[in-house]
Amino acid sequence: MSRIVIDSDKCKACYLCINECPKKLIKISDKTNSLGNRVVEFDDPKGECLGCAMCATRCPDLAITEVYKG
Amino acid sequence: MTTQVFKIPESLRENVKYSFCPGCDHGVAVRLVAEVLDEMELKEKSILVASIGCSVTLYDFLNVDSIEAPHGRALAEATGVKRARPDKFVFTYQGDGDFASIGLAESLHAALRGENVSAICINNTTYGMTGGQLGPTTLLGQVTTTSPTGRNLEYYGYPVKIAEHVALCDGTAFSARVSLDSVANIRKAKQAIKKAFEVQRQGLGFGFVEILSTCPTNWKMSPSKAHERVRNEMMKTYVSGVYKDVTSGEQAHIMRPSFV
Ligand SMILES: Cc1ncc(C[n+]2csc(CCOP(=O)(O)OP(=O)(O)O)c2C)c(N)n1
Ligand code: SF4
Ligand code: SF4
Ligand code: SF4
Ligand SMILES: [Mg+2]
Numbered sequence: 001m002s003r004i005v006i007d008s009d010k011c012k013a014c015y016l017c018i019n020e021c022p023k024k025l026i027k028i029s030d031k032t033n034s035l036g037n038r039v040v041e042f043d044d045p046k047g048e049c050l051g052c053a054m055c056a057t058r059c060p061d062l063a064i065t066e067v068y069k070g
Numbered sequence: 071m072t073t074q075v076f077k078i079p080e081s082l083r084e085n086v087k088y089s090f091c092p093g094c095d096h097g098v099a100v101r102l103v104a105e106v107l108d109e110m111e112l113k114e115k116s117i118l119v120a121s122i123g124c125s126v127t128l129y130d131f132l133n134v135d136s137i138e139a140p141h142g143r144a145l146a147e148a149t150g151v152k153r154a155r156p157d158k159f160v161f162t163y164q165g166d167g168d169f170a171s172i173g174l175a176e177s178l179h180a181a182l183r184g185e186n187v188s189a190i191c192i193n194n195t196t197y198g199m200t201g202g203q204l205g206p207t208t209l210l211g212q213v214t215t216t217s218p219t220g221r222n223l224e225y226y227g228y229p230v231k232i233a234e235h236v237a238l239c240d241g242t243a244f245s246a247r248v249s250l251d252s253v254a255n256i257r258k259a260k261q262a263i264k265k266a267f268e269v270q271r272q273g274l275g276f277g278f279v280e281i282l283s284t285c286p287t288n289w290k291m292s293p294s295k296a297h298e299r300v301r302n303e304m305m306k307t308y309v310s311g312v313y314k315d316v317t318s319g320e321q322a323h324i325m326r327p328s329f330v
Contacts (some may be wrong), residue, residue, distance in 0.1 A: 001072070014093030014286075014293045020253065037092075054253045056076040060097030060293075061088055070072030 002051030002069050004042050010063035013037035017055040017064060023048045026055060039063075079104035081113045083133045089124075093293025095250040095283035096124055099192055100131055102260045103163065106267055107134065116159045119148045121173075123165030124198045142173025145180035148187045159270065161188040166207040166280075167197045170232050174206075177236075181276045184241025188266045188277040191232060194285040195304060202288025206230040209307055214288075229307060233280040237313035243275035244268075245314045249282040251300040255310070265315065274316055282308055 011033060017026050017040060025048060029041035040063075042049075051069025078086075081104035090096045107113050118136035120128040121144040129136040139147040144162040152160040169177050169191040180187065196214055197203045204214040204221060207229050211220040221229075233247035244266050248259035259281055266277030282304050284296035291299060312318075 004076075010087060012092035016093055016293050016297075019294055051075055053076040057253050057256055058098075060090065060094055061092075062078055062082070062086065062097070062101060064076070065078055066074060067076035068072045069075045 001047050002049040002067075003044065004049065004055060004064055004068075005066040006040065006042055007063050007065045008033050008039040008041075009035075010061050010065075011037055011039040012061050012063070013039060014060065015040065016058050016060070020054045020058040022052065022054065023050060025049055079108045081105075081107035081133055082131060086131050088131060089127055091287040093284065093286045093296065094124070095194070095281075096192060098250050098256060099190065099259075099281050099283060100125070100128065100163075102256070102263055103161075103190060104132060105260060106263045107132075110264065110267055110271070112159045112267065112271075115157070116161065117151050117155070119144045119151065119160065119162045121162060121164040121168045122199070123168050123192075125163055125165065125192065126199065128163055142168055142171070143176055144168065144173065145185070145187070145189060146176045148189070149180055149183070149185050152185060152187050156186070159188075159267070161190065161267070161270075163190045164192070165198065166191060166193040166195065166232070167205045170230050171197075171206045174230075178239060181236050181239035181242045181278065184239075184243075184275040186270055186273055186275060188270045189279075190263065190266070191278070191280045192283045193232065193280050193304075193308065194283045195229075196285055196288050198285045198288055202285070207232070209303060231308065233278065233308075233313050236276070236278045236280075239276065241275050242314050243277055243316045244312075245278045245280075246312045247280040247282065247308055247310050249300055249305060249310050250284070251282070251297045251305070258310075262312070265312075265317075269317065272317075280308075282310070
């Protein structure tokens with residue numbers, strides 16, 4: 001199953017990944033990280049992730065650290 | 071079977087945290103440089119010449135040997151480094167102000183001399199680090215802290231088209247302009263960086279990529295609105311494409327870009 005890994009300590013809450021995901025699998029969470037940013041989370045209950053890495057390619061801050069396709 | 075299709079490049083320092091503002095395209099550009107260093111296996115033989123601007127602490131992000139140049143002088147330093155150590159892979163990473171304002175003479179003369187180095191220039195149409203002043207790349211009509219009513223042609227003249235100027239230098243082996251406004255264009259940008267690095271590896275001369283990037287903070291825009299501005303405004307004046315590529319077999323001075 002395709003999936004991504006988010007390092008929420010690095011997220012700067014720019015939310016560019018949210019618009020980029022063709023399946024809309026990334027959303028604003030209710031967590032705040034050590035930088036004070038309201039971080040995003042990966043929410044894919046139906047296993048829809050394409051493993052396309054559009055989110056990680058767009059993320060300017062290396063907060064999406066891994067993408068697996070399968 | 072599951073395969074990993076994205077990982078943090080090894081040419082970045084472990085657990086790196088950038089100092090850039092949220093949504094700033096500098097972060098994407100630095101990652102692309104690191105990915106290309108990985109793929110071309112250049113990390114161990116690289117010397118980065120970092121510059122003054124928002125990327126001033128690039129040596130903290132890229133895990134390569136590096137020196138810092140005074141504002142605008144990155145290509146003068148890179149010239150010295152490469153001539154002293156021709157076995158090393160030498161590249162600069164500069165802002166548009168650094169490359170094309172205070173450093174225009176150093177930059178173009180390095181290209182004219184055909185120095186066998188590579189240069190990356192981040193064009194965000196402003197002096198980001200110092201708070202968003204007008205620079206030579208500021209678009210006509212663009213509001214900055216020093217052009218509060220917009221860049222005015224009568225007073226300031228025209229914006230500089232860096233990739234075209236570099237392409238006109240006979241010592242240039244490769245010159246291209248790319249953009250980071252979309253994922254598709256980010257992928258093209260990486261290919262251009264690879265080409266600019268490859269011409270150095272082959273000893274063909276100066277390799278250059280101008281990267282159209284955002285400065286959401288000083289443009290006072292959300293990161294995604296900033297990408298719209300790149301697409302709708304910057305890319306009209308600054309047309310993307312390859313302006314010179316001595317490996318393509320085409321004429322040296324074709325100003326009609328072929329797209330990467
Ligand atoms: C000799 C000198 N003059 C001026 C400055 C002030 N200064 C620091 S960064 C900068 C401009 C940076 O703009 P740019 O190169 O476009 O990089 P950006 O921050 O936009 O990425 C200026 C004018 C300086 N550090 N040294
Ligand atoms: S693009 Fe990166 S930094 Fe921006 S919100 Fe998404 S994970 Fe966070
Ligand atoms: S890999 Fe593609 S589908 Fe999966 S979360 Fe990222 S952008 Fe969405
Ligand atoms: S001031 Fe502009 S260019 Fe500099 S880090 Fe912030 S957004 Fe990026
Ligand atoms: Mg700039």
